[in-house]
Amino acid sequence: MADQSTEKATPEKKEQKPQIVFNEKGKTDQEKATCPRCGWHPTDKPAAPDADMQEYLRCALGGKLFTKVYPLYDGKLKLKFRSVNAAEAEFINKVLMKNDFDSDIEVQDMALKAKLLFYLVSVETPEGEEVFEAFSLEEFTVTAVNEEYKKRFGTKDETLLRSINQTFQIFLGLQQLLIAGGFDSNFWKGAGPF
Numbered sequence: 001m002a003d004q005s006t007e008k009a010t011p012e013k014k015e016q017k018p019q020i021v022f023n024e025k026g027k028t029d030q031e032k033a034t035c036p037r038c039g040w041h042p043t044d045k046p047a048a049p050d051a052d053m054q055e056y057l058r059c060a061l062g063g064k065l066f067t068k069v070y071p072l073y074d075g076k077l078k079l080k081f082r083s084v085n086a087a088e089a090e091f092i093n094k095v096l097m098k099n100d101f102d103s104d105i106e107v108q109d110m111a112l113k114a115k116l117l118f119y120l121v122s123v124e125t126p127e128g129e130e131v132f133e134a135f136s137l138e139e140f141t142v143t144a145v146n147e148e149y150k151k152r153f154g155t156k157d158e159t160l161l162r163s164i165n166q167t168f169q170i171f172l173g174l175q176q177l178l179i180a181g182g183f184d185s186n187f188w189k190g191a192g193p194f
Contacts, residue, residue, distance in 0.1 A: 048177040056178040059083075067121065068174065070167045078124040079164060081171040088118050091137050099142050110142060113149040116168060123164070
């Protein structure tokens with residue numbers, strides 16, 4: 001046991017905190033870059049699940065449309081979405097561009113409605129499954145989109161519709177991840193055997 005009188009007293013070191021740099025709006029760079037809702041930070045690199053990458057690759061190579069089922073509320077609600085083909089995507093964009101809308105909000109509203117008519121395949125609840133036919137390109141006008149949207153969703157609960165819309169945005173995000181993943185050298189590793 002060492003003699004306490006012979007031990008040298010060391011000065012206390014102050015803990016240095018990382019310096020916080022504020023930007024011109026009074027927020028730190030970390031606060032500015034981090035999503036206040038989900039905590040996502042730009043350095044986080046989201047990746048598509050391997051099973052989705054495998055299915056996406058099979059669909060792309062096999063000339064089929066990519067589909068995905070999203071079970072919500074412990075499986076009580078299942079939403080099935082599909083990708084669109086090139087003709088459908090081009091047609092949606094042409095119709096949206098050639099119509100005169102009063103505001104960007106009207107364009108976004110119409111784009112969401114139109115895309116849902118093509119992308120949403122089915123809604124399954126405990127009462128049964130409602131399968132939707134793909135919207136016909138021949139019938140595609142702003143008036144027809146509004147009428148078909150009201151027919152399909154007009155009597156649905158507003159919170160259900162919000163669940164459908166939010167899940168649709170997740171599906172679109174997944175498609176972007178899958179496309180971006182094709183440029184990643186590790187993409188093929190997750191593709192697995194055929």
